[in-house]
Amino acid sequence: MFLDSRLTLVALCCGALALPACRGGGGGGGSSDTETAGTDSTGGTTDTNPTASETEGEAESQDETGNDDGPDPGTQAPSARPRVKFKTAQRYATDLSNALEIPRESLCTELDDFDCAAVHRIALGEVDAFGLRLFEPLENMPLTAPIAVDRIGLTACGERAQRDFDAPGQAVSFSEVASGDASASNRDAVVERLYRQLLLREATDREVEQVTAMYDDLPSSNQAQTWAQMACFVIATSTEALFY
Amino acid sequence: MVNSKISRRRALASLGAISAGGFAGLTGIRASRAGGAEDPRFLIVLCASGGASIIDGPLAISEVDAGAAAPTLNCFPEVVFGNLDPSIPFRAIDASLGAVGPIPVPFTTGQQAFIESHHQDMLVATLTSTSVNHQVAQSRAVTGNSAWRGRTIQEAVANQYGAAFPLPNVHLATGTAFTQRGADSSLPAWAYGEQVASPALWPLALDGSRGTSHPVDSDVLATARALRNDVLDVESQFNQAFAGADGVRNWTGLRGSSQAAIEQAELIDKLLFVPDAAPYNLGARGLSPSPDAELVRAAFPNYDWDPLHAQAALAFLLIKNRVSVTVTLGNGFDLVLEDGTSLGGGGLPEGSMANPPIGFDFSHQGHRSTQAFMWSRIYEVAGGLITLLQGEEWRDGESLWDRTMIYVATDFGRSKGRPSNAGEWGTGHDLNNGIVLLSPMVSGNTVLGGVNATTGMTHGFDPGTGEVDEGREMTEEEIFGGMLGVMGIDTNGETDSMPAMEA
Incomplete structure (x- = not known):
């Protein structure tokens, strides 16, 4: 046993x-x-x-000849006992801070004065025993929780993009496109790096293709920086990034 | 390989579908929730946490009525009663006291004005509850001791009327069991309470981009979300492995049409009641206060340091803007002092304390002053809400107040005695008590049941006729059924109706 x-x-x-x-x-x-x-x-x-x-x-x-080429690309059998936990606000913010190399205190603020993770902490699974007498996380995740996550992710990614585009020579995540060439190959390289930084794994071909292609769906104004922010956003706020 | 790239046009089209329709962009919610009523009634649960004694509020006993029992009974000298019209069956405590229990903060109660203004919409019904444990009693106060499948009254109202509302059941109070989830798991997920921890800043979580330091256009955000939700998340190996996990399934369900519908309703523009001034500085981030912000701040001016005022401000906006059909607010169990209040010698300035420690339960330390202070606070907040709701038209000249009920929910009563002729003393918990309902939908200017003026114990009434029955005590189940009746909720006979409570 x-x-x-x-x-x-x-x-x-x-x-x-x-x-x-x-x-x-x-x-x-x-x-x-x-x-x-x-x-x-x-x-x-x-x-x-x-x-x-x-x-x-x-x-x-296995094909008809019995040859085994391994599993289909991208296939993962479902877990029989899926047990994953939501990261909660502070853990998520800390992970983003580390991944994007942005000091935690400047990662995300609401109205320039309130730490995002603190503002949304209850919605994102934390407790506040001394302030609000909430001793247990909310039994049900509130409807506003995904919006709160989007705000944090959007802000953190926007901050990273802003810093990289302001100083491409010191870029952390977007160096290939921040220097002025947002070609597909450069975007591919950025996507690959974002997956390593944010999810600690390699991206699949399909993921790189999809995120890179999002560029064509964005407005032409400030297109490269917007794409950089949103490429980061879709990965940083993915379900995989929020659970462990 | 199938090309599932999400086009901007497709994302915008999906948003357009959500925003179409005549209900402020909530079509997505309406479509996905069957059974919504077009003629809703609204419920405000105003929690008087800690034990609001009915004989220290509207059913206060005079020393004259108590007679020989007066020295050892919780009763009042005539001089403190407000001068109400004899046709009004309630009493108001109007007095100035120098402290709340051992806390040296002077205060003046002004209950007469509230009673005079709202007695026609005020119903007091006696009740004997079943627990003197705070959490158990609070839970039973909103479930009627599991009178109807364990549903809370908030859940019952949300289920009945909330289908077309973005967040039908919002809990603004924290740290109480008045907001505990009921035992009926068969209700739709949206009928359960949505907890709001910070009323002033919570509206920011109603839009994924606006007001952030790096906002993007809504169509850009929609494009990215569509890629994430419909392609990357769905295809990821993480999702393939763990999509069946409760947390992941719940999370995936929260994203999508409901989320987009909330943003399309532009609630962030309607619910921010703080001013465009430090520390909020909304304008610097492209936001502005709600058009009603000044109105609610005038009604609840201490919103910046008094949690109950902040809750009440948002509660009104949630109802006014058709976001919720029920909101729950109330005093907490923590000491609340105005920011910057000095705890030095000489006592605290009048008005500097909003809540004593443990709320109404501070009656353990100082019953008379705590009850007087806290009842006045409940009346003040209720009065503010009523005035605001009276000023909002529902339709055809009918106001929002005309279809709203305020339920002043409390844990239990307090022990009835006092040391001989004591002006201040401590009390324990007592099952025997009563409730206050405020609404044009209740039988107003009415006391159902009564009080024995020599014992302080309340007695009951006939549920059908309302006739006093001194040999009867009202149960939580009966009162719960009566409130459902006022709210127009038919339980198919699973709870007893209480016609005497209805207007």
Whole structure:
């Protein structure tokens, strides 16, 4: 029983943390065997003897000749016991601060005077025992929570973009486009870096393509900087960035 | 590979679909919530946390009426009663006191003015509750001791009338069980309370971009959100693995049409009641106060340091702007002093304290002064809300107040006795009490039940006729059913009606 639990824990961790997809591999998230164990869909099997029935992705990957090309690109079997936690306001702000290399105190303020994470802390899962006598996080996430996250993400990303475009030589996230060339290849490079900075993994080909292409949907005025801010925004406020 | 790139045009089209329609851009919400009433009634739960004793408020007992019991009963000398018309069945405490319990802060109660102005819309019904534990009692005060499937009255009202409202049930009070979620999990998610922690700044969370230091156009934000929500999140391996997690599923559900509809309604322009001055400086960030901001600040001038005033200001705006059908506000359990108040010798200036520690429950330390102070505070806030709501037309000459009920909810009563002829003393919790309802929809200028002037105990009434029944005590279930009746909510016989409470 103990061994099973331990294997399950290891498997879940692998599943959660080994999701990064290599760009060349199209999002396999590491070896197929690791993924199989990571989802724990078979109750804690190890990767030593995977069977065709262990993951749907693997089963689908075998062609008629029986060759195994690995899982379909970008396929991840659902976790049998999905347990993830919301980061809450302060943890999220700290992660953004570290990822974007913006001092925490200047990451995001409301009306220039109130720290964003403090203003929205209750909506974003925190408590305030001494001030509001809220001893437990809200039972239900409020409808305003996603908007609050968007404000924080938009502000932090806007701040990073502003700093990088003001001083391209010292850019942290957007150096390729901040210097004046927002070509597709330069945008690709920025997207790849943003995924590493914000999600600590490599972007998939598909993700790079999609975020890069958003450029064409933006107004031409200040297009490069706006794209930089919003490319950061879509990654920084993704579900993956908000849960752990 | 399917090209699912989100075009700006597509994003704008989806926004346009949301903003179309005649209800201020809330079509998305209306479409996704069935059963919304076109003729809503509004509920304000005004929490008198800590135990508001009905015999220290509208049913105060005079020493003359108490007779021989007066020296050891919680009763008042005639001189403190306001000079009300004899046709008014309530009493008002008008007195000046030098302290609230041991806190040296002078204050004057002015209850007569409130009673005179609103007695026609005021109903007092006696009640004997079932718990003297604060949290349990508070919870039962809003569920009627689980009278109707465990729903709170706020949830019942939101479920009945809130389908077309962006945030039907808003909780402005914190740290009380009056805002505890009810036990009925079958209600739609939007019927449960939305907690607001900071009324002054909370409206900022009604728009994802406006007022930030790096705002973008709404169409740019819509484009990015569409890419994130519909493509990146959906396709991500994280989502494939963990989409089934409760937190992720809930989060995904919150994003989308409801979120966009809130922004399209431009509530950030309607609910910010703080001035365009330091420390808020709204104009510097492209924002401006609500058109009603001056009005509500005049009604609740201490909004900047008194949480109850701030809650009341936002409560009115939430109802006025058709954001909510029920709001819950109330005093907290913390000492509230005006910013900069010195705690040095000589006592505190009059008006510098908004709330004593533990609210009404400070009666443990000083019953008479605490009850007088806190009842006056409840009346002041209720009066402000009523005046504001009376000034807003619903339609065809009917005001918002005409379809609103204020329920002054409290935990329980207080013990009835006092040391011989004491002017100040401490009291404990007592099940026996009563409630105050304020509304044109209730049977106004009415006391249902009564008080034994020699014991301080309240007695009941016939639920149908309202006739006094000294051998009866009213239950939480009965009062809850009566309030649902006033609010026009049909429970299909699951609760007993109380016609005597209705206008």
